[in-house]
Amino acid sequence: GNSVTQMEGPVTLSEEAFLTINCTYTATGYPSLFWYVQYPGEGLQLLLKATKADDKGSNKGFEATYRKETTSFHLEKGSVQVSDSAVYFCALTRNTGNQFYFGTGTSLTVIP
Amino acid sequence: DSGVTQTPKHLITATGQRVTLRCSPRSGDLSVYWYQQSLDQGLQFLIQYYNGEERAKGNILERFSAQQFPDLHSELNLSSLELGDSALYFCASSVGGGAVYGYTFGSGTRLTVV
Numbered sequence: 001g002n003s004v005t006q007m008e009g010p011v012t013l014s015e016e017a018f019l020t021i022n023c024t025y026t027a028t029g030y031p032s033l034f035w036y037v038q039y040p041g042e043g044l045q046l047l048l049k050a051t052k053a054d055d056k057g058s059n060k061g062f063e064a065t066y067r068k069e070t071t072s073f074h075l076e077k078g079s080v081q082v083s084d085s086a087v088y089f090c091a092l093t094r095n096t097g098n099q100f101y102f103g104t105g106t107s108l109t110v111i112p
Numbered sequence: 113d114s115g116v117t118q119t120p121k122h123l124i125t126a127t128g129q130r131v132t133l134r135c136s137p138r139s140g141d142l143s144v145y146w147y148q149q150s151l152d153q154g155l156q157f158l159i160q161y162y163n164g165e166e167r168a169k170g171n172i173l174e175r176f177s178a179q180q181f182p183d184l185h186s187e188l189n190l191s192s193l194e195l196g197d198s199a200l201y202f203c204a205s206s207v208g209g210g211a212v213y214g215y216t217f218g219s220g221t222r223l224t225v226v
Contacts, residue, residue, distance in 0.1 A: 034214050043114065043202055043217035051212060089155070093210055098168035100145075100215060102155040 002027045004090050006103035013080055013110050021075040021106045023064075023090035031092040033057075033066050033073040038087045038105070047075075047088070080110045115139065116218035118203050124224045130191040133221045135203030137184055143167070143206045144186040145215060146178055150199040161186055162208075193225045 007022040025031065032051040036044040048057030053068035062077045073090060090103040115138035125131055137144050146158040157170035161180035172178075175193075180186040190197060200222050204215035 032212070036214075036217075041219075043116075043219045044204075044215075045114070045217065046214040049214055098160055099157050099170060100210065101157075104154045 002031070002092060002094065002101045004092055004101050004103040006088075006090050006106050008104075008106070009087075010107040010109060013108070015082055015110055015112050016079045017110075019075070019077040019080045019084075019108070021088055021090075021108070023073045023075065023103060025071050025073065025090075025092050027071075027092055027094065027101075029094055030068075031094055033064070034091045034093070034100070035062070035064055035073070035075050036089040036091060036102075038089065040086075044089060080108070082110045082112055084108060085110050114216050114218060116141075116203060116205050116216050118201075118218035118221050120221060121219070122222050122224075124226060125193060127193055127195060127225055129193050129225075130189065131193065131223065133188040133190070133201055133203075133223075135186045135188070135205075135218060137186070137203075137205030138216050141205035141207055141216070142184065143208065143210065144180055144184070145204045145206075145210075146172075146186070146188050147202045147204065148199045149202060149220070153199075155202075158188070190223070195225050198223055198225045 034049045035047040037047045048059040050057040050066035056065045087105045117136040142163045148156045158172040160168040178188045200220045202220045204217045
């Protein structure tokens with residue numbers, strides 16, 4: 001079946017620290033991979049995506065590389081800010097795109 | 113503003129009642145998806161419509177139903193409500209299947225069943 005496993009949170013970092021949130025997936029075929037971010041009281045927003053192996057998605061200083069050999073899509077940022085405090089969701093969809101499979105979310109708090 | 117509009121933002125109702133949640137997709141998007149987000153279950157896919165037709169079904173209870181109208185807005189009907197139905201209900205839309213561009217989410221409807 002299709003599933004996504006994310007590292008458990010919550011994660012607390014100091015401002016300017018390096019961030020890694022691990023995500024691994026199980027899927028049949030060749031899925032597309034996504035990271036979504038949810039700020040308090042809001043819906044999920046697309047952060048970045050990669051649609052094939054070795055693609056790197058990037059946005060707002062965040063990056064993730066689609067690694068087929070390790071079935072991973074880890075989210076990284078070199079220097080986090082207080083405004084990055086949110087819940088981050090890793091997700092996949094098959095190319096039919098009829099359903100996204102979301103991880104359980106990882107809560108990040110960045111302290112000044 | 114994501115372009116996906118959900119109403120109402122908050123809803124408080126009693127057990128046994130019936131409610132309707134409404135979603136207007138982003139302009140040009142033909143697919144609408146409904147998700148339920150609760151603390152213990154995470155994000156659960158309920159159902160997808162594409163251009164008025166049901167395309168995929170997830171963990172949707174029989175007490176729940178949905179439809180997509182000719183103007184592409186969608187409604188999620190929840191009936192015989194139970195305390196456990198309290199959750200955030202999100203609507204998302206996409207141009208096609210979402211595999212290339214992803215979803216655009218609305219800000220959700222928070223349902224509280226008392």
